[in-house]
Amino acid sequence: MAATGATSAVDTAAEDRRWLVRALVSRIVLYGFLALTAAFFALPMAWLVLAPFEAHPTLVAGLTDPTLQNFKAMFDNPSVRGSLLNSILLALGTMAVVVASAALAAYALSRARVPGRDVILYILLLFSSVVTGSAAMVPIFLLAYDLHIINTLTGVALVLAGGLLPAAIFILKDFMDSTPASYEESARVFGASPFQILRHIVLPLVRPGLAVIAVWTIVTVWGSFLTPFILLQDPSQQPAAVEIYSFYSAGGTANLRLISTFGLLYTIPVVIMYLVVQNRYGFRFYGGLKR
């Protein structure tokens, strides 16, 4: 490396130049890669953002004749309103079941010494990742049929809750473990009942955890397609996920104005909820959003 003599100075300059060229090339490759990636992810999305505001949308993303008429037409469509309402009911119902059961179960698993607790949790988690909606669709259908909860939103909510609970318990137990048990002990000394302790001490302490579970459940249920698709036969009960599919899978000319507006409106809530949670809790992935 040490430079001695007249020729080595020339060598160093040449090496510097080579280094510069290589750095430049790698920069160009890097930016090219990022630009390509951005295009790859943005282009399919462009249609969803532009078409709802287009007076006569085609399948090509573009905005030539902006309008808000499509939204008015969509809100006048009774099946759109009905399915959005179904989605809201389904999401909130499932959320209530999951949050209530997961809070109780996680509290018990976190505080009480249950023999083989970790094994139970481990097996539950394993089951929830292995027994997925698509692998278990036939058994789930038959079970719901036998229990007479087929064709009801309650049934769909229970099935979805069953799939989400193990992961929810797991996450909440982490939150519970990190809160000190001494608060509860002193409350018990002062004669608080178990439910008072739960309501006034434990739940406020783990509120962020509950919020995470709630939002995660809502987002997952909002997008879930297969379970309602199998369990609900009556079109008036379908949530938006299934309804929008029937708009483009049914015969006849697809109503692009309706599909695009409906799709955008249906997508916005999950994106907003995700952003809110990510900003407030820095919660990036506890997995499962896709399931």
Place this chain on the structure above:
Amino acid sequence: MLLIGVFLAFPAVWTIYLGLTNFRLLGTAALHSRFVGGENYLNALTGGDFLHSLYITFIYVVFSAVIGQCVLGFTLAWVLRNWRGPIRRGLESLIIVAWIVPGSVVAFLWLAFLQGNIGPLVETGTLNTILGGIGINWWLELPMLSIVVFNIWRGTAFSMLLFGAGLQAIPPSYLETARVAGASTWQMMRDIVIPRSRGHILTNLLLISLWTFNDFTPFLLTGGGPGNQTQFLPVYIYQQAFQQGALGYGAAISTLVLVINLVVALFYMRILRERR
């Protein structure tokens, strides 16, 4: 005491209930196939359809999840690791949005983007318009490629986020030392980055392959077609059980898929524990 009673009893009952349901789930499948003996399983394992379906599902998982999502996610996490500011945030948001938009909307977006083959969509999509006169009907002519690309688009966010967290756990001084010692990027990858994020890589592989293996979105995109070229296992189960009405046969395939899921999960967990 009451406290423990109440809150012990509840999860205990709940666990028993879950155990019961799972038992019954599998029990129903077993019951249905018992009427005909092991015929359903035999049919599935010897008939060509199931094996074909298993084979293309395997291809789908390997190319779109294990290779596509994992490699692209890792590359993005690596390239963006030291970046701050709007470019990184914009790109990350784009990728994450692709991941969280509900499946039935995303499916239509891709049908439109690549010019769909489903009934009413006979116009030209965005991609063919950009490419100019080539006019390939992607979903008809290259269904497998289209669906693999779709799934890479859909799922890369998870790998990117997970690897991003994994790379942050590597002390920067290691990489600086290696750089000063004259190590190439490839050498740093091989000797520092990959060994140190082995846990992240395996977790990621486990989750994305299970998700992709059980993904039902292909049904929304192609319905298994054209022919049976994209008839992945979940689609095959649905068609057999609900469109053909062969619930027993569908249940038998379901059970096989559950077993495969279990084997894959246990396999990865085994490796994960050994490497730790």
